[in-house]
Amino acid sequence: MPKLFRALTILIGVLSLNSCSTEPAETIYLAREIVTMDTSNPSAQAVYVKDQKIAALGSLAQLQLDYPSATVDNTFENQVILPGLIDPHVHMILGAMIYSRPFTPPWDMPTPDGLVAGLPNKASLLARLRELDAELAEGDPLITYGYHNLVHGDLTKQDLDTVSSTRPILIWHYSGHDFYLNSAALKWADVDKSLSEQFVGIDLDDNGELTGRLYEDAPKYLFNKLAMHILTPNNIGRGFTGFEKMLARSGVTTVAELGYGLFGRRLEDIYYFLEYTESDPYRLYLVPEHRAFYDAYQEDTVATITDLASNTESSGTPQVLPQVKFFTDAAFYSQTMRLDEPGYLSGQSAGTQGLWVTPQPGLAEAMNPYWKAGIQIRIHSNGDAAQSATLQAFSELQQRSPMPKQRFVIEHAGLLNPSHIKSISRLNGGVSAASHYVYYMGDDYREALGDRVAQITPLASLKRASVPSSLHSDAPLAPPSPLQAAAVHITRETRHNNVSTDSEALTPYQALQAITIDAAWALGLEKELGSISLGKQADFTIVADNPLSVAAAKWKDIGIWGVVLRGEKRPVDSAN
Template sequence: MRKILSFIIVLALFGYGENSYSQKESITIYQANKILTIDPTMAEYEAVAVNIHGRIISVDTFNNLKDRFYNAEINYEFKDKVIIPGLIDPHVHMTLGAMMYGLDFIPPWEMETPSGKVQGLSNKYDLLERIAELEKNAQDGPLILYGYHDLVQGELSREDLDKISQTRPIFIWHYSGHDFYLNSAAIKKSNLSKKLANKFDGIGLNENGELNGRIYEDAALALFKTLAPELMSPSHIKKGWEGYEKILSRSGVTSVAEMGYGIFGIQTEDFFTNNFYTEEDHYRLFQVPEHRAFNKEFGKNKIKKIIKLSKEKGRSARVLKQVKLFTDAAFYSQTMKMLEPGYIGGQSSGKTGLLVTEPNELANTIKEYWDEGIDIHIHSNGDAAQNVTLDAFEKQAGGEKGQRFIIEHGGLFLPEQISKAARLGVGLSVASHYVKYMGDDYKNAIGKKTQYITPLASAFKAGIHTTLHSDAPLAPPQPLVAASVHMTRRTRQGNISTPSERITPVQALRAITIEAAWSLGLDKEIGSIAAGKRADFTILDKNPLTTKAEEWPNIKIHGTFVNGVFKKINIK
């Protein structure tokens, strides 16, 4: 009798189902033409019930939800729309993006910016002409421009920039974000000398042993004191941050992760985040601490600090119990670490690139975090880098159930490396734009290895959790565009790069929703439309699963829900 009574009490407390629950709080039912849940069965429905707290109560047929929640408010605004889980970009850089989006662009190809599309400059003549035009019309002070790429626009020298101005410091920021190209006035202003080549790898010297104007990777830090007053001023960051948010809004993005929190100083980034990311902003911002930054500031206490921050309530941006590491350098600037014969053309011809962290140090650093239950994201681009990264992770014996190790970017992946990553349970977060922008151009630099650029179909087939990211501002945060790229594998020249690596529409949609959430350890909260999850949705005019891959970038985005609150897209 006592057991029966206990059972009745449980039923009374929790209700027989959602009917009882619905009478206790306000619920809204949103009718749609189609709801793509992206749950494990890829179920499709036509209505979703959301409570006043911004949580999903149920997703079902419209009639079933009306019957169950008979006191609910009915919203028909989206009855001819398609509702999908809120789009997620799991790897962006907010402060870096704010710096860049506040500058004039000189890109090698057409690029989306906050103020619209900027036409690409496809050769050196057009590039130098545009730099000269911007220099002529610039206000007093240094000229800092972003977007140059040597493989497309030709090699850029100190002398090229001196011809434009011998008095104004000119800093050209490479598309990769890892390199700068300076004229003589900029070199003088930055107090650079050829002696720095003894301290840094990234000091470019000409055949006479003099500075050629290229400053890259570790040496780029030497420019920071010179550039900080221009790039890090609150007014400049505010302008760039607001521009960044415009792109997020019109791209239907509801969540992003800053993949390198602390690189520009933890207090500095906190100031920017607290002032420019507010409750009114219609997206979620998560932060993944960067190892070197936290090690520099907190030393042996870095892990305790990360765990403490991850538990803090009331932060404008939520810190995740995760860390970002680096194995090698950059894909775009031809400094990622390559297996022999290395680079066969371009500015790194005859070299094999750079490791940011040596193998033994990497394995030890991974162990520090892994043994404490910290999820790890690791920047790893070249084929040699993948060997170093996977070997270092294979040595780990600790860790916790459900802990995640994610390779970020994955510029080149050989078939045997895909197999090894799958065996080790490694996740893959791929830079979505490498194959489009460099699938053809990189043939001059790495030859036949271009066939191994971001092989997503192989990763999915191997059972690897695979997602796509923009690495914004290196490419605009546009998940539907990113997904389209990997369904078609079409380069910017119109060719198809490794057609066998094209992914399906279902894989593509999962890569920008639930798989992106998984990579951040947030798949229990966001990434699919299911009871108990946050009501984050992106509202589309078309069903992407029945739309041609090449048309995904043209699907109109009507608006987004974040935590159950709808906001219509403002395309201005």
């Protein structure tokens, strides 16, 4: 059923047929095996579901004896039931924009329409841009996603001018934080060098002229022009549907948007109303972004987030979590994350230390109102200098206002050294790590980072320190495929078929924890999600094989039947 029609039926108060329960109120799901991720009851043959909750586990015979009124469902008798897989950090609106664009990636990239082959050098990138240019109507801007300077080499407006001197060309860096424009695009977007006095990220060459690169703060200006091309209902609808297809194929039952408000809360709410309903095969949670909400609500920001989190607990619309997203530094892939000396050794940021997003000092002061209000803080912090600043800020907060039950989560955590890990453990924090840094950049960053490449995503060290550690895709930066992502951290394999810091490899059980119970902890929802335990939501991922019995290299090939969400079956082939 088209999503717009479903949204309209909700608007006029008519229940959508797709959102009506098709399962009995009491169901016993039989499986070949159930992996619970609950150490007190690690496996079972069948699970009894009542009123969307897990009510009992055990053998089929025992559950039938105990609950004679329940309907036995044999759909999964040859399948394995896992706790619903969780991706705790994605970007739905940004993803919808990017998934509606043509891809020009530096490596093979899964997309809603299948695998797009990577472009291994600048020549292949420019050749692909010429193909796309020939396909477009005259006057339309060419906007693509996927360039990476460490693969494609430096990219200037002069390079892009060789593709077209008349059509605006805008290349979105793989990080999502940078754009590269040709001369026509700079003119089209009214970008001139005087803007460098207003925005960090208007790149100038040694002669003070525009290079064509706009990064970090500068894209905010660029989006004033881009919005009419990439934030339209048609583009968002197409991209959102593609995003949902990828979630369904990967057996994801829960995601959290970690940038709610960045493109305007009211506009985003309209798109969520149109594109997300309770009939979708996943739960969507929203985490407000501090800067966007503060710009909109000023001194009422904390109260606004608190009210939103307490007033959106059902109705099929995305629920706002009592959390807030902060940024300490900039992007891992753009080489703008903040490093300690000697900074970057090569690449487009060679000789620099990267960027702060929240000026230092001042981070603790900015976070303090949320901390005192009991709003959990999730903070983008990538470089080693950023980790030190982030942990110092949390130490200050805990000294000022001791909050024993308050938690914080470091997001991405590009580089972590042993002292950082010790501090996170001491401060009772957690880590939600970008799942793909090791695979995509474990080799490519050796020259730019030197010995610090060994500090990329050290999950085994975090586990040894008893730090709750989850994995996320940051989709669209990587496909939202938790099983595949977790497998990388068992093998520590890179895209060049090497091994990156094998001492940081997880066990299979630890890797599965990172996409189930520890991912639920990052959301503050470990009492509701993340394991197949009594009283929790009946959210399951249905797979052909038990990952714990399969070699990690084959996790990506495990067949996914679909999911059970709120106790209802949602097969992959029914999604969108």
